[in-house]
Amino acid sequence: MKNPYESYPATITKIILDAPDTRGFTLKFKDRKRQANFGFIPGQFIVVGLPGIGEIPVGINSSTTEKKFVQITVRGVGKVSRAIQQKTVGSTLFIRGPYGNGWPMKEIEKRDLLVIAGGLGIIPLKPLIDEACRKDWGRQNQVQVFYGSRNFKNLLFESQYKKWCTFHDTQIVLDMAGPRWHGEVGNITDLLAKHSTPKGAIVTVCGPPIMYKYVIPKLLEKGYKPEDIYLSLERKMYCTIGVCEHCAIGEKYVCKDGPVFSLAEIREMPEALE
Numbered sequence: 001m002k003n004p005y006e007s008y009p010a011t012i013t014k015i016i017l018d019a020p021d022t023r024g025f026t027l028k029f030k031d032r033k034r035q036a037n038f039g040f041i042p043g044q045f046i047v048v049g050l051p052g053i054g055e056i057p058v059g060i061n062s063s064t065t066e067k068k069f070v071q072i073t074v075r076g077v078g079k080v081s082r083a084i085q086q087k088t089v090g091s092t093l094f095i096r097g098p099y100g101n102g103w104p105m106k107e108i109e110k111r112d113l114l115v116i117a118g119g120l121g122i123i124p125l126k127p128l129i130d131e132a133c134r135k136d137w138g139r140q141n142q143v144q145v146f147y148g149s150r151n152f153k154n155l156l157f158e159s160q161y162k163k164w165c166t167f168h169d170t171q172i173v174l175d176m177a178g179p180r181w182h183g184e185v186g187n188i189t190d191l192l193a194k195h196s197t198p199k200g201a202i203v204t205v206c207g208p209p210i211m212y213k214y215v216i217p218k219l220l221e222k223g224y225k226p227e228d229i230y231l232s233l234e235r236k237m238y239c240t241i242g243v244c245e246h247c248a249i250g251e252k253y254v255c256k257d258g259p260v261f262s263l264a265e266i267r268e269m270p271e272a273l274e
Helices: 032-037 079-085 128-132 157-165 188-194 210-220
Strands: 008-019 022-030 045-050 054-059 070-075 094-099 112-120 143-149 169-174 201-207 229-232 260-261
Touching: 008 070, 022 032, 022 094, 045 079, 054 070, 054 079, 054 094, 070 079, 112 169, 112 188, 128 157, 128 210, 143 188, 157 169, 169 188, 201 210, 210 229
Parallel strands: 112 143, 112 201, 143 169, 201 229
Antiparallel strands: 008 022, 008 094, 022 070, 045 054, 045 094, 229 260
16 A cells, blocks of 8 residues: 655755745756656645655646746745755755645636636746646636736746636736736735626636635626635645544645635535635
């Protein structure tokens, strides 16, 4: 029986400064077979650890078709994440996973898609956006991306925007203006109010819990059904297999049953969106 906690060493091959206190890491498993066979569904996560320090769940933001490396983005907000950020090219991190259920790709590929991301919430949505940029994706399907961030320096994956705009209707809004920003200023709900969105689309949402408080009512007002609105939840996850119950929401576990849930699944669980 395979050990669900088994970790695999991976070498850091590249580090970029994505935003203040936020670094992007390109990793390559030391086991070539593990690297070649590593696969995931957009929206799933891995657990990244350092012996003697701890481990944290991290979203995967590389393409699902990439077999040469794995990419993650880490913001330094705690002991483990700060320790990871102190590592340099050539250092080793330990990875286990992927875990969770990811975005409902079979449904998404048949329907129009509205992607809504706030802040770091763009990380688990990036593989989905990239997937919809592939040439073999159904071009008859409309894809719309709404991304909100605090300010220009906190925008993630800026080098990807040109590609996204080529394939999708991509709209970016910042909380505050600045000398390097000439786009829209406001928040995600302003984008929902200002721009028409594809009716009957699947909606994928990821961002801080406070964003859900305002976005969900707007989506329901626009006629989107709870069963078509999918949310990626944030909870402190430890075991990642539904044993420790630390991430429990009612009878569901974010690590095992999520992190992606439809609004229909959790709308009667107010604690899910707190």
